[in-house]
Amino acid sequence: MSSERRKPYPFDRLEPKWQTIWDETRAFHAPNPGEEKFDPAQPKFYVLDMFPYPSGAGLHVGHPEGYTATDIIARYKRLLGFNVLHPMGWDAFGLPAEQYAIKTGQHPVVTTRENVAKFKTQLKRIGFSYDWEREINTTDPGYYKWTQWIFLQIYNSWFNPETKRAEPISTYRGDDPDEVRLAYVAQVRVNWCPELGTVLANEEVIDGKSEVGGFPVVRRPMRQWMLRITAFADRLLDELEGLDWPDSIKALQRNWIGRSEGAAIEFPVAAVYDRRNEDTTNDSEVRDRRYSIRVFTTRPDTLYGATYMVLAPENPIVDQITTENQLEAVANYRTQVASKSDLERTDLAKEKTGVFTGAFAINPVNDERIPIWIADYVLMGYGTGAIMGVPAHDARDLEFARKFDLPIRLVVQAPADQESLGFVGLGVAINSLLLDGLPSPEAKQKITDWLEEHGVGARSINYKLRDWLFSRQRYWGEPFPVIWRDGKHEALPESELPLEPPALEDFKPTGTGEPPLAKAKDWIRYSEHATRETNTMPQWAGSCWYYLRFCDPENDKRFVGQEPERYWMGGDQPGGVDLYIGGVEHAVLHLLYARFWHKVLFDLGHVSKPEPFQRLVNQGMILGEDGRKMSKRWGNVIDPLDVIEIYGADAFRCYEMFMGPLEQMKPWSMKGVEGVSRFLARVWRLIMRENQAGEWVRSAAVQDVEPTKAQQKIIHATVKKVTADIESLSFNTAISQMMIFVNAFTTADKIPVSAMRALLVLLNPFAPHITSELWERLNLDGAITAQRWPEYDEHFLVEDEIEIVVQVNGKLRDKITVALNATEAELETAAFANQKVHNAMAGKAVRKVVVVPKKLVNIVTA
RNA sequence: GCCGAUGUGGCGAAAUGGCAGACGCAACGGACUUAAAAUCCGUUGGGCUUAAACGGCCCGUGCCGGUUCGAGUCCGGCCAUCGGCACCA
DSSP states (O other), rough: OOOOOOOOSHHHHHHHHHHHHHHHHHOOOOOOOOOOOOOOOOEEEEEEEOOOOOOOTOTTTTTHHHHHHHHHHHHHHTTTTTTEEEEEEEESSSSSHHHHHHHTOHHHHHEEEEEEEEEEEHHTTTTTTOOGGGOTTTTHHHHHHHHHHHHHHHHHHEETTTEEEEGHHHHOOOOGGGTTEEEEEEEEEEETTTTTTTOGGGGGGOOOOOOOTOOOOEEEEEEEEEEGGGGGHHHHTTTTTTTTTOOOHHHHHHHHOEEEEEEEEEEEEESSBBBTTTTOOTTOOOOEEEEEEEEEESSSSGGOOOOEEETTTTHHHHHHHHHHHHHHHHHHHHHHHHOOOOOHHGGGGGGGOOEEEEEEOOOTOOOEEEEEOTTSSTTSSSTTTTEEGGGGHHHHHHHHHHHHHHOOOEEEOOTTTSSSSTTTTOOOOOOOOOOOBBHHHHHHHHHHHHHHHTEEEEEEEEOOOOOOOBBSSSSOOOOOOOEETTTEEOOOOGGSSSSOOOOOOSSSHHHHHHGGGGGGHHHHHHHSSSEEEBBBBEEEEEEEESSHTSTTTTTTSSSHHHHHHHHHOTSSSSSSSEEEOOOOGTTTHHHHHHHHHHHHHHHHTTTOSSBBBBBEOOOOOOOOOTSOOOOOOOOTTOOHHHHHHOHHHHHHHHHHHHHOTTTOEEEEOHHHHHHHHHHHHHHHHHEEOOOOTEEEOOTTTTTOOOOOOOHHHHHHHHHHHHHHHHHHHHHHHHHHHHHHHHHHTTSSSEHHHHHHHHHHHHHHTTTTHHHHHHHHTTSSOOOOOOOOOOOOOOGGTOOSSSEEEEEETEEEEEEEEEEETHHHHHHHHHTTTTTHHHHHHOOEEEEEEEETTTTEEEEOOO
């Protein structure tokens, strides 16, 4: 038959009905301290989603996975009596939104407004219980006013190494405050993406391509705004410890920060060929302190094995030390390296290349002359842009030394079963005069002490983390609240915030590196002698503090009021954000940047805790039905609204949670949705039946009777399991338990109302619409959202008789039923009386009997 | 190469060191129906035994070892897949 598929229950009518009621009654509005209806007696719970970029494509099934999980928690905590903060907003500045605007030829203001409207409609159709009165949009002047204000706090601060805290720049005693500001301008080799027409942060470049769009990225020196995140490297690292985050995310951040401990060592340059002084000879043994090369190493204990040095080709000192006859070779090599993109440079990493500079350095520990080379396997961006080559104990150095026939000297003895040449682990020092016989860790200490005593080295720590490149040459972002006067930058007065971008017709990137804002000639001109900064902030700026704004979104006096901040983000209660759920893709971007901003704000006294997100959970990616990543290319993308059209929002929500563990990657299955939909229909038919006229009426089986003993047991077992499972975010097994509950009642001829009350409240966070409707149809008191979460009584879970497992030599042989209070001796006797046990023992002698009360008896034979 | 995660039926998955596979999907059988859909009931890890049913027995959580009365779970060593970083000195 071609007629429309019959709905198993009328979700298409009742779901919009309840969504409207929730809106109209402000059912999920959370008042702030001091506001009407605020109850200070209740504990708070802040449960947050990573707010989306409202892209043109709309929601896909991945978004609602985390959102459903947080919604269940929010509704559950409300039923427990918590004051719950559960907000949603829009991260609408940035490349995706702007690329979409360019593609469709519309102004980003217009596309953003449309996309936000679309996202909001979709989210509402899924029935999420957000407090929409707290909705924020990073592109609202009322919001980015405070993003700019926070930038000024950062700009007007420095990191005091004594206190290890950010402090107002006024406490800095040096000559030039611009040298130490947490926001500064520097000429740096940036990641320039010609296709996007902007520079990108290191974190936004993946395999030499832009994270957004996958376009090639090249290195290019440019003057840019930087944020001094490196000053906070140790705190960002150390304070990860106390956070309730997945180990994998902590590991990613640790890895990204990349702290390594070692020593900095000075190698004087011997025989400097100085183009300004033709008299200097190559054979001079004079140590020339004017040209000393500093290296960083994590293995100072291998210093005696350093048989050459390598500089990064970009290292400026190369110009100073290269000898006349090597000038051409060095220049050629440097040109060749410069023409390679980062991608090519790593791609071609298979074979080592390099050139001798003609110069020599003196190994400070043994006065040996060692040749200085340049090679692109040494990076200018890490350490000092120079290394000591210890080929015997470093795989890269060994490869290089073999290729260019440089000497190799063993200085670490490997453990007996391993070859010492090429051994890179910790062993025992050899051929190292001062260090011979010492295990590597002690050798490190001793040689570093020696270097410090002789003034030629020191303990040193290096990080992979670079300062955050914070400016972009794009239109759709926050303008910097900065003006330029006589070549110097200064802060825009706070009273002039928000600084709105000019209304440009043509907002496309210029392609030259000049920002689009430069096209707005009137806007740029600030005064007779001053002009505005034309760069804009990156996408991440707005998301670095949005969780704070949610606490007090309307405040026009402060970025967040002190009292709401103290209440929701700290105060006497644990956690800042108590639960934060989102995708793993933000492990080193948003989550690192936001922690950094938060620490600056904390140091300056603007927020009450040093860390913003106490507990973090990553939802796993949802794959297409074919097991591949969802993508237009494979045609396997699922649109939530299509699913809701057929099965309803409740079924959609429950399926998203029933698929498997929240954090796991898992494939979508429409058949699976159907199964969950059948479960909800069974819940419906427990309470409702269809009359002759085809109307749903309350079933006569539902009666005000006492549950049977067996029913009591399953009710209390379900309350217990669902409660525990929600607490541990094991939503899939919570749903399983409710299925067991429903299956048990499906066949009952009398269904106690009390059992249905408990079920509906338990199921409400998962399937809020159907449970609200059934609650109303049962004529139960008040709204279901105003109920208290049921409690269980252990008393109902125990039985008089229990089943005991009987094993022989650890193998299950039979199960016996005994009284709950049976003694160990009684259990043992019962086990030995069992025929199967007797058979299995095959007449062998008993060696041992293990009795676990209420569980099992295990008989061990000889 | 380094770091992290994962490995259980045809599929998604469950299992405080104590009955492996709950719950759901798919499949098969049955009831209801003129028929189908929907719904309800039942079977369903593999193998052997038995005419069949009942029953009985053996094997089984990536591989190899270990600890334990007892291991999917704990320990050691491998293998595979996925994710991140990657010439980081």
